[in-house]
Amino acid sequence: MIRDQPGTYGSSASERRIYTPPEGKKVIREHLSRWERFLHADHGLDPLTVMALAHYQFEAIHPFFDGNGRTGRVLNLLILIETELLEFPILYLSGHIMRHKDTYYERLNAVIRSDDWEPWVLFMMVGVELTAHWTMQLVDATGDLRGNMEEEIRQLNTRMPATEITRLLCTQPYLRIENVVDAGLAKRQTASKWLGDLAEAGLITKERVGRHVIYVNDRLLYTLFHTPLPGHSWVSVTSRDSRFGV
Structure with missing residues (x-):
């Protein structure tokens, strides 16, 4: 159910309010409509980049009272399937996100605070790489x-x-x-x-x-x-890493 009451906000580990998502059912629906158009637009972006950007956008809209994180992680797989990078939903990218939750939120918040997109996109792409190998x-x-x-x-x-x-x-x-x-x-x-x-x-x-x-x-x-889980080599990736052409 789309949020129709105010009071939802994002917080840090210390419970400090750091982000207030859009409020009002009409406003949220408008944001979701633009998000959907971005997903299916002919913008020429690499599908992995689209997945990373769309995941951030969905979490920033935060359309539901509960389950936004789980829904966003499922949407990652659906985007990769729709763009034919995956045939079946067997890429457990949620594991990478949950194992590195602190960095995940740190990179999300950096986009919110200062439009620092590159580290966020790299975090998601390296997660795909490691999870695919695993x-x-x-x-x-x-x-x-x-x-x-x-x-x-x-x-x-x-x-x-x-x-x-x-x-x-x-x-x-x-x-x-x-x-x-x-x-x-x-x-x-x-x-x-x-x-x-x-x-x-x-x-x-x-x-x-x-x-x-x-x-x-x-x-x-x-x-x-x-079967051993993916390693932590992603931590050595900096915002200047160009392996993925970002």
Whole structure:
């Protein structure tokens, strides 16, 4: 819901008021309309630059009472998808922003105070670079895991559809018997036996959660949570860094 009451403002870590966004539903809608036109204008800017500028603009408008930060981070991905830099929303840029929240707000406030755009744009671009490298590492790791698991399942039981079962196990980190049945791979009794055999062989872990039994792909969870996060090399980037042509 668009803000229709005054009193919203941005504050620093010490709770000092540093920014008051536009007020009044009509005014906010006008700002959002101009923001939308900027997104789709034929201005010739690099899509990554558009993403960085549009993110700042959206956060400065601060159109909602709550959820502006989350919405702005989702919009980053949607902009990259619309401009065909991404096919799927797999770039976890929110992680970079949340891990470096102090710098994120520092760079946002520098734009507000003195139109210091370059450090802000560089912060976002380096975040994309580091996160993209990390995402590719994760994709490679999960691809290797999937290939190894498929081969192990095939060796365990040649009658089990190894490719399809592995795809299910790598689509989400746990399965129920119903997932195998709903995928059309087997009837319930056979699906139960297959997952039980995989658990007994140590490929997955059988756990009881309340009245339900689930089968957990521990190796996938470990890969997702232990692939090293991007480093902090962005801190060496200065406003004179021209790697990104800004």
